[in-house]
Amino acid sequence: MSKHFSLETEPASWHGTVVHPKTPAELAGIVERAFDYRGDVTLKLKTGESLVGYVYNRQPHSPCPYLDIMLASTPDRRRVPYHQITAIIFSGEDMAFGRSWEAWQRKKQEETQKIYRPKT
Amino acid sequence: MAVPLSQMATVARYVLTKKLKGETRYPLVLMLEPLFRCNLACAGCGKIQYPEHILDRRLTPEQCWAAAEECGAPIVSIPGGEPLIHPEMPEIVRGLVARKKYVYLCTNGLLLERKIHEYTPSKYLTFSIHMDGLREEHDLAVCREGVYDIAVRAIRTALARGFRVTTNTTVFNGANPQRLREFFDEMMQLGVEGMMISPGYSYEKAPDQHGFLTRHRTQELFARLLANRKRSWRFNQSPLFLEFLMGKRDYQCTPWGNPTYNIFGWQRPCYLLQDGYAETFRELMEETNWDRYGTGRNPKCADCMVHCGYEASAVEETFSSWSGFTGTVRATLFPT
Numbered sequence: 325m326s327k328h329f330s331l332e333t334e335p336a337s338w339h340g341t342v343v344h345p346k347t348p349a350e351l352a353g354i355v356e357r358a359f360d361y362r363g364d365v366t367l368k369l370k371t372g373e374s375l376v377g378y379v380y381n382r383q384p385h386s387p388c389p390y391l392d393i394m395l396a397s398t399p400d401r402r403r404v405p406y407h408q409i410t411a412i413i414f415s416g417e418d419m420a421f422g423r424s425w426e427a428w429q430r431k432k433q434e435e436t437q438k439i440y441r442p443k444t
Numbered sequence: 445m446a447v448p449l450s451q452m453a454t455v456a457r458y459v460l461t462k463k464l465k466g467e468t469r470y471p472l473v474l475m476l477e478p479l480f481r482c483n484l485a486c487a488g489c490g491k492i493q494y495p496e497h498i499l500d501r502r503l504t505p506e507q508c509w510a511a512a513e514e515c516g517a518p519i520v521s522i523p524g525g526e527p528l529i530h531p532e533m534p535e536i537v538r539g540l541v542a543r544k545k546y547v548y549l550c551t552n553g554l555l556l557e558r559k560i561h562e563y564t565p566s567k568y569l570t571f572s573i574h575m576d577g578l579r580e581e582h583d584l585a586v587c588r589e590g591v592y593d594i595a596v597r598a599i600r601t602a603l604a605r606g607f608r609v610t611t612n613t614t615v616f617n618g619a620n621p622q623r624l625r626e627f628f629d630e631m632m633q634l635g636v637e638g639m640m641i642s643p644g645y646s647y648e649k650a651p652d653q654h655g656f657l658t659r660h661r662t663q664e665l666f667a668r669l670l671a672n673r674k675r676s677w678r679f680n681q682s683p684l685f686l687e688f689l690m691g692k693r694d695y696q697c698t699p700w701g702n703p704t705y706n707i708f709g710w711q712r713p714c715y716l717l718q719d720g721y722a723e724t725f726r727e728l729m730e731e732t733n734w735d736r737y738g739t740g741r742n743p744k745c746a747d748c749m750v751h752c753g754y755e756a757s758a759v760e761e762t763f764s765s766w767s768g769f770t771g772t773v774r775a776t777l778f779p780t
């Protein structure tokens with residue numbers, strides 16, 4: 325499920341992307357994408373732990389940059405320092421993807437055409 | 445029925461007290477989001493695209509009341525998601541009313557007829573019904589047919605039971621001013637207390653990035669929409685904010701005027717933009733770098749003219765200067 329990752333190119337959706345950041349800048353960049361992502365991510369930590377949840381906050385400019393994640397399997401939330409993260413996987417469905425106004429309009433148009441298609 | 449004098453007096457007293465104390469940043473309306481789950485999935489809505497476990501979470505009544513007390517704003521607006529889905533919403537509202545907060549419960553109306561008996565009419569409680577235009581436009585905006593008719597029935601029911609009722613309308617790109625003017629007629633004929641309008645905002649995360657308005661087009665559209673306003677139309681909004689929408693006034697955003705609290709915490713910097721969260725209201729007010737936000741300061745704010753950023757700026761002008769005050773009186777009595 326791993327997709328090629330580059331901070332220069334923004335995919336239509338990050339879903340399925342696996343990133344092992346190599347530099348602090350790359351890590352900060354990918355945390356920013358995880359924060360923007362409308363789905364769950366999996367964080368792999370140096371401790372060997374895996375956290376699955378929704379990243380709702382991040383503080384890249386704090387003396388010890390961290391993110392906040394709401395865990396998917398319990399009501400808990402966790403604060404994770406950036407330096408603890410070894411990989412970020414965009415594992416959950418991207419809930420914003422494909423739910424566009426255009427898609428809705430296309431669907432409506434298709435429905436209308438089905439109903440009103442003139443007989444030939 | 446118009447906004448009760450007691451509400452106007454409460455807001456005026458609150459703002460003047462803040463000004464006398466020399467506070468330059470103060471909240472006017474708490475935007476309280478007790479849940480994100482909704483029973484609609486409008487194409488322009490950036491509030492509902494979350495994983496299931498996030499949509500399943502809700503603020504408790506105690507969290508809602510604590511947020512209202514911590515923030516101290518005289519008005520609490522409860523958007524969502526759809527607040528009426530929250531099983532403890534009647535209790536939340538009762539607690540806020542007991543604290544003498546003027547509550548605007550924003551709903552798409554789908555559940556209102558079924559749940560209205562759980563609420564008690566009060567000058568402190570207003571149902572603010574989401575209506576994005578006449579039947580055709582509204583049903584298209586909310587991506588489901590039949591919603592307009594249900595919402596109209598809900599408005600009638602709430603009014604018949606003695607509730608305060610307003611409408612809230614998001615004006616999107618391509619809106620037809622003439623149709624919207626007919627919509628205003630129709631809402632006023634239904635007997636609502638007033639209407640609230642605001643341009644759509646291009647959420648970073650909203651799936652519909654084309655339906656929103658640029659600043660210049662917003663001004664053009666609202667100038668046409670609100671020119672030669674009918675005497676019968678009542679807007680439950682600052683008249684100076686309406687002039688701002690029409691391009692007659694210029695304001696900078698004051699996002700702290702409408703702070704947002706939800707399951708994640710206190711949202712930075714505003715109801716629309718999610719740039720992170722603070723754990724307390726004080727942290728939000730004191731540790732947010734407010735200078736980073738607003739038109740000309742942040743690309744994400746470039747085209748924004750929404751009420752939750754700029755209406756508090758208009759209210760601030762009313763109470764800041766004699767010209768602001770007389771301008772408000774003039775714009776109320778002789779809207780153009």
Ligand code: SF4
Pocket residue numbers: 482483484485486488489490491492524525526552574586
């Ligand atoms: S009714 Fe409101 S919260 Fe629900 S999807 Fe529509 S805009 Fe979003």
Ligand code: SF4
Pocket residue numbers: 697698699713714715716717737738739744745748749750752753754
């Ligand atoms: S201009 Fe103000 S209300 Fe609009 S997005 Fe920016 S901070 Fe939020």
